[in-house]
Amino acid sequence: ILTWNWFPSLSFQSEVSWIPNKHYSGIYGLMKLTLTKALPSDLSKVIVLDTDITFATDIAELWGIFRKFTDKQVIGLVENQSDWYLGNLWKNHKPWPALGRGFNTGVILLYLERLRRIGWEQMWRLTAERELMSMLSTSLADQDIFNAFIKQNPVLVHQLPCFWNVQLSDHTRSEQCYTEVSDLKVIHWNSPKKLRVKNKHVEFFRNLYLTFLEYDGNLLRRELFGCPSQASPETLQAALEELDEDDQCYDFRRERLTVHRVHLYFLQYEYTPTEDDTDVTLVAQLSMDRLQMLEAICKHWEGPISLALYMSDAEAQQFLRYAQASEVLKNRKNVGYHIVYKEGQFYPVNLVRNVALKNANTPYVFLTDVDFLPMYGLYDYLRKTVVQLDMAHTKKALVVPAFETLRYRLSFPKSKAELLSMLDMGTLYTFRYHVWPKGHAPTNYAKWRTATTPYKVEWEPDFEPYVVVRRDCPEYDQRFVGFGWNKVSHIMELDAQEYDLMVLPNAFMIHMPHAPSFDISKFRSSSSYRNCLNTLKDEFHQDLSRKYGSAALKYLTAQRNI
Template sequence: GWTAKTGSEDCCRTHLAEHHQDTNHLVMSMFYRLKAVLIHVACVCAGHNASRDVVTLVKSILFHRRNPLHFHFITDAVANQILSLLFQSWMVPSVQVSFYDADELKSEVSWIPNKHYSGIYGLMKLTLTKALPSDLTKVIVLDTDITFATDIAELWAIFKKFTDKQVIGLVENQSDWYLGNLWKNHKPWPALGRGFNTGVILLYLERLRRIGWEQMWRLTAERELMSMLSTSLADQDIFNAFIKQNPVLVHQLPCFWNVQLSDHTRSEQCYTEVSDLKVIHWNSPKKLRVKNKHVEFFRNLYLTFLEYDGNLLRRELFGCPTQLQGALEELDEDDQCYDFRRERITVHRVHLYFLQYEYTLTGDETDITLVAQLSMDRLQMLEAICKHWEGPISLALYMSDAEAQQFLRYAQASEVLKNRKNVGYHIVYKEGQFYPVNLVRNVALRNANTPYVFLADVDFLPMYGLYDYLRKSVVQLDMAHAKKALVVPAFETLRYRLSFPKSKAELLSMLDMGTLYTFRYHVWTKGHAPTNYAKWRTATTPYKVEWEADFEPYVVVRRDCPEYDQRFVGFGWNKVSHIMELDAQEYDLMILPNAFMVHMPHAPSFDISKFRSSPGYRYCLQTLKDEFHQDLSRKYGAAALKYLTAQRNI
């Protein structure tokens, strides 16, 4: 809410001009305070696709708004999980969000046969008087395929124009559907003239409850279903049949509040200038490929919000400081590592399950999810990884809003990715100047749904059959009852076209021929030295190794393993610190004799080049390492001393 500063520094101001400005600010804030009506918006949202669509709608509303908003989402479990974290991490000021369980409302509408592609969720808007809080008097109800081109407060203001009798505001349907002449024997539900479109509704809830709306729509539906047998346009058919019988209850909205872009609409008669437009409704299953002479303009408007940087919508409404500003003020700007510390308090927006995801847990408690993170420049690895690993995958992608859309198009065009439903893609939106690699990894790790995780990297291809081999190893090494980290030995090739080794024997002969190397053999042998590749060549059973400084293997652990330390951003020490913590918690490091993974070549990442060239970057990394060591000692006591001495000997 709005708060005036009354700190001592304000009391001691002597400059009249400043005093005058402050008074002005107060007056303006009071003015806004009076004007700032809370606007309520309701949306039915179920499944992965609708959860993605609704974000574009929300962005278009936030972009134009001047008022505090309260969103009410009727969701299934999937949309609830996605949207609750999205809004929590988005931290938009002056926005409240409430969720209502669609499953609890299903019985209200499941008796109505519906042919429309929206299914049972297409009928849920009928239940809003029951679903929403009983003290909520008015609400704007929107479909997810809507884009705003103006301030939603203008629409809210239309409630004032309702006569005493009117309870519902709608725009006329712009297609000929309800005229009943689209084809031979086309028999639509009854409607007043062309009927009304329910993509945008003003619902006067208080009055609807008073006239007994719930009973009324039910009786209408029951009566019409006797002859109609099912609805074709979901809730819209029932709203229209109801209005035909009770025409005094409807307030007709000007058609620019719901410009409907399906193939057969008269939407062009709705506006003389494109600037008259207020709301665009993509209500054709073809969506963006509609025939309309202004469709280029509409498409661009829609794409603008689709790719718009959501972080920019965190701006203040009228001088209410956010939590982030408070945290920022506590940082020391003269600290050489200010940027690193600022990254630590940055809250990144997270959109879980960006694409369709289906996975049912296997009953045998040995299932393993491959966990990795990536950004735009590694997308081409995804298809290959999917071919090498048939088990579930949890991927966190660090991207901008525009890149997330590019990724979406890429995934929808790829036969391999399109057919894999057990891959969870979680978008972490870019912000700040570093790559928050461990934060991104943790998003992937937290959202794995299996008892075990394989903490991998997107640049590696697992050997064929690794998924099954690891599941057998989990049983064989009794990981359910022992703290173990199973190490998958890492190799690399410098060739872009590699005929991938089919077995350990083939891999060993490629090592001898020099087409493969042990991982980082040329630049950083320490990272994998403890794996003891010489021993691995002939090993036939798993063997335990001791932790050594800078060891950073790829491991399979139980899902309840410690998370990655998020202070490490960009390049350097991000995995080392994690393995160190596993060791501090007394995990046994076990090398698997018949597992391997191969690193594929790629251009060095931006953060590595920054690390190699900047003494400041290296200095701050060292500072972070020291702080990490102190924290380890605090957490694990004397046992953690060995890490410090190992570090000093380097």
């Protein structure tokens, strides 16, 4: 069973911040020196790994090497596979002192108990102070100090076989290791260029790495390693036993109990809060088949974005390559990408929405779908509007009117006047007017045409507008999976909590055409799917009545009148 402990590096940075360091990893490249102090005092041994390594074996084998240490050995390392410490890479190259080729610190066995006993903290510090008098700074961070220490104390090191740290950078001679050894244990991409290093066998190692990344993580977690669910096994089992397997909606109810793996901030994310507390995050969810919308959304919305992506492990790697190849996406750092890994037979749309919602970092959120393009300038317009309507002190949901086009190539309107002209010409339509008019009819498009100030509308059955609300709004109800009623239930709860629905007179968004999703096809073709959705609706109404009392009776009445 894996358990995780986090140790805040800020507490220990002062231990190494005095060391001048030219390594690209900065101060973090020196933090391994502090582990005897940072880790619990009752921890006697530890394996220390760089994050750019690929394991091709069970780590238990590496742990077993501690048993081979002599009484005096305290550190286990693999010999360096480049000529760096030999000082012959270029003219006047002067590396730190090392024993022969030196050792690489990407994989280290640290015998903490013995290191503390010999006074490791004082010893490495004295070594660093002495060498810095002539070297002035470190080039390879902790590795330089470890090697200088070992040069003075060679009896303390246990040399590991080369296959425990096969180093792949432009200047290594790792080939000698993998031509002599058939069973490589650890591949180390120890270069700032990582997978782009020049090595005639690099394709083999890159494919090994990508194969591992594209494994089904659920298979690795359950079948191979037997990792427990994040939920308590007893709680989960009790909840499962309460379900009736003969219930025709069993699969829907079972889905609600599924615990999904989630990888927050899959790509680099940078966000600086605005000083005026008016910032708005665009919040949406998507799957692989909607990936092509991301670049267009980024061009239409310059503010922060929180996206939850429902994907398999292999799809997540495809997305990574897609994002890295896109000039638009790789230049946008204020987009938080959160992967929810696929599991089960339904798309858990509201669970995925909640992941995006809960990881928005602004006071306000624009709850939308990824197949809509917001009008140009909507971000700035919304920031001004939240102030004008005193959103900080009132419960309002700002409705952004939704339109659609059936054309894959659209000259996007640059103003409300241009949009109204396209509406009159039949280039645009009010959203879903021909298949689901109830979803957006309460927006009152006729009034919107001439409105110049925000106007309030009343909730009506099946209303599902796209809204801007405070971040502390209710979450989406996760019983609704796949297609149908997932947004309707959320708007109903906003209304039950007495949010005022205010339509914005100078805002709009346009739905872009795409092939129907797999879930809408299931909804249309399966009567049992539709029957179960109706059952879930009834149960949601009953729960709403219990939660909000007599104020929620109107929803039950409205449902019966449909």
